[in-house]
Amino acid sequence: MLNSGFAHKSFFFGTHRLIEPHATFDRVKPFFSDFGITRVANLSGLDRIGLPVVMVCRPNARSSAVFHGKGIDLPSAKASGVMEAIETWHAEHAELPLRFGSFDELRARFQLCDVDGLPALPNVMFDRSRPLLWAEGRNLVTDRPIWVPFELVHAISTVSGPPSSNCFAAGTNGLASGNHILEAMSHALCEVIERDATSLWRCGRATEQDGRRLDLSSVDDSACRTVIECLDAARFDIGVFDITTDVGVAAFQCLIVDRVEELGHIGTGAGCHPSREIALLRALTEAAQVRMTYILGSREDITAADYATETLRGRNIATGDMIQRSAPTRSFTGVPTRSFEDFNTEVQWLVGRLEAIGLGQVIAVDLTKDELAIPVVRVLVPGLEGSDHHPFYTQGARARAKARDRR
Template sequence: MAGIILNRCPKASADTGIRVVPPEETLKRVIPLLDKAGMEPLEDITDKDNIGIPVYSVYRKKTAKGTFGNYNGKGATPEQAMASAAMEAIERYSAELHDEDEIVLGTIQQVRDNGPMIEPDDLILPARVMYNLEAADIAWTTGYDLIQGQEVWIPACAVYYPYYPDGDLQLFRFHTNGIASGNTIEEAILHGMFEVIERDAWSIAEAFDRTNADIVVDDEDSVPGKLLKQFRDNGVEIHLKDLTSDLGIPTIGASSDDVSTKDPELLNIGVGTHLDPVIAATRALTEVAQSRTTHKHGLKVNANLVKVTKEMGYERIKAVNRLW
């Protein structure tokens, strides 16, 4: 692949993230692409929940095996939520393995002999693949190392979503961690990095069963302050936790408790990462709103998880998630 040169970009919108153009301009650019990618028009699902924080959805008729056809977006304004949903739809479409993508099969040593690579054992691998790692054929594609300034070979299962092996060793199950779209390459890379940092900090908190300090929002006129009021006014308690890891990039978790309904399925969590902690909190809060709304709308429902949640009940689910 061609080298990537990062340039300075103007900052035009920053309520829920650093963007190079306002959400209205993003929508002008991306909406014409939705039909090309097989998407239905954007749908406003905000009224599926009583909170009123904007949430939009995009439906894709034909999806790859093992993936969902609903893509959702949230924001402090309708335009932000629409842009968020549309960009997630394009992100997932772009992450699929397309006909023009080039895949090469080879052992680690064969690929190592042909240039720089991401060593598979530098990734977090399950124990089941380790005993055959050096001898197995692995699928590879090319990427670009921004730090070293060079093209590198990367295991295909770490790039594409979804990825199913075809005679090669699948190192781990495909996932969406770090996939991001943007108005520019710089914007996309930044938000992909934020997501990886966010998931890492969240995983550390869960693994060690601890968070940093609780967070109190004193400024009721700030975006997080206004969002918190919307939750409170509708009988939903929100707890904000500092999840920032040793990387030092502000990461905030928000957990919701619908004390009016005591519905175990509405004990939701949202996490946000950003260089600006106010934006990190905003992202966490709007993600909680998105989780509530999409659940009530019946999107991305895991039937087994719903069954287990109902069987456990409100009090047991709260006890299990006492960290939050």
Template sequence: MFPYLKTFGITRIARHTGLDRIGIPVWCAYAPNARSIVVAQGKGVTDEDARISAVMEALERAVACAPATATVEASQAELEADGHKALSLAILLAVGKRPLDPAERIRWFCGTDLTTGEPVHVPADAVLLDRTIENNRYWQSSDGLASGNTLDEAVFHALMERIERDAYALFQLMPQAARLARCVDPALLATPELEEMRARIADAGLCLTLFDITSDLKIPCYTAYLGPPPETLSAHARFTDVTYGAGAHPLAARAALRAVSEAAQSRMTFISGARDDLFAETYRRPLPDSTRRALEARPAGTPACETPAFADRAALLAHLAACRIGPVVAVPLSAPHLPFAVAKLMVPGLEHPEGARRQRHGLRALQAAIRA
């Protein structure tokens, strides 16, 4: 993939690992003329893993700015009259934007509903990640955007991210006591890679707490908090003093590893200050009490069981369909001749992360709030 970096505007790759005393590998890739963010980050167990991760994130964002996928200009009514399925994706409308009129002509991408195999059209503006577009009708986000060596791999990564974001959104809606009760001992998920990360964090004099945020979908999800020992945090601690990360995977240990490495990457983001979506006020924000409490939490629960049966994509999709999660629309974005693939996954039935959307929560969040 490295011969293609220049084509996609990626000019430099940098090792940020040494900026922090932890030593968990974090790299960055720079695309100065990017239409979204200029700096992409990657993390991993090794420097090579982190370097590739950063490059892949930069590539997927570059592709999502200008996809190789053809668009169709039509109204939803016209598409449906021709026998095509089309989703208006009202859940992704930006703040202040009106719903799509069935007779209004817009650009559409055609994807595939992975639960049925049927082609499905989705609004192009809900897929694109081009921050130069002003007054976009749909919320722009990298949520559900992923890359891989193959399209199947990209789709799997995207699906894990959507499941993770859904689980974290539901976790945030739980009462604080219920959230803190989800704290688990990382040692119970011990793998050589996770143990090495835990040792690095401890040797750096930092504290790690891990929470099992697995939702009713039963796909293991974790969130990790990383910061100074709670007793050393002053009353004036800042938002940037404690970072968190989240991860999902059919294998619980891998989900936890993703969460911990992402928390380390987030810490590096604040240390380096290199991301162009970080602003001075971020560093002035006080540490939320809920974050302080999360870092103070002590293990009380048992980690989620691994679900190896879901490691197969067909079984995972069948499980989601049984949970009434659908459609699951995959839109391939990269040109087929490239040695990597990029896809955007639209799963409107799952919750989304915070963002400037007309509708903050979906049905699953409302149901969870009622149950709480």
């Protein structure tokens, strides 16, 4: 998969892409009916922040029916939203080589992934004698085939899963699309590294979290400065934390709290990318997007409790305290950064960073459909933490080790 042709980047404003965001949108728009996309709505005016946020609707989805996109401008937000909807459709309609059998049965004939490093469900011990469906992927470290549990590849959540599902904490982590398979891989790798970073950051000591707060005056990227100034002008307190881990890929967590409305919705966002300015911009714009998500209230995972007075007050107090108690001492220029002219080198570097910390299985499952020719990939990295936003998240080895350090 790493030998999938040369993928030279040509767009570098606010993100790194093979082609400009508007060209991506125009390329996939003719397929909207295939994906069940009925609406792409500009939500930017629903919040006084004014940053571009869009909503993409797929009413007959087999998972979430609403997706959101964000970016430095409206074309970027539209491309972000529709590609998220499209990649999820691919995972809902995965057509892959599958095998049905137990771990113990198949391991004698096939290379299987390290199931102990996959995101586990609480109080569920994986049964190696239990038959389940496996999908074929490719280990990007060895460039050899490797089989992974199918329930961590597909994204169907509206109906009962295939036989012997519910062994792992399944979601959409590591699912990504792009204009080239390597662009999709880069996005997917950054996402799994980001989710690992946010989970580790949240289980760290408060003093460690506080010491990672970013001095926003040290940010020297024009796009990031524009968003920071926009949030400040809209009267929001901003707390950004450098959550980069031992993987060495820049990652940030952003918190925003309304200075005007005591019971306003907060915003939280995270971003990860080899280039620190792209990672920061993703975290900033995602915080605005998350706040907009609550204002709109259209997602299935939002409940009435999210709008209760006690909930809003509690979130504002907790988030405001986290921002106010910490001094912004971390310099943006001290965060590691790399920039690559092509996705070939970028993906190789990302895989190398994971391999450098002892993760020997970096697995990509190609979900691209030939008749649509929109590259989609699911990446799994046994050993990385899963998303602690998952309703059934349970700590993996890295988080448990960090928790032990707190004692």
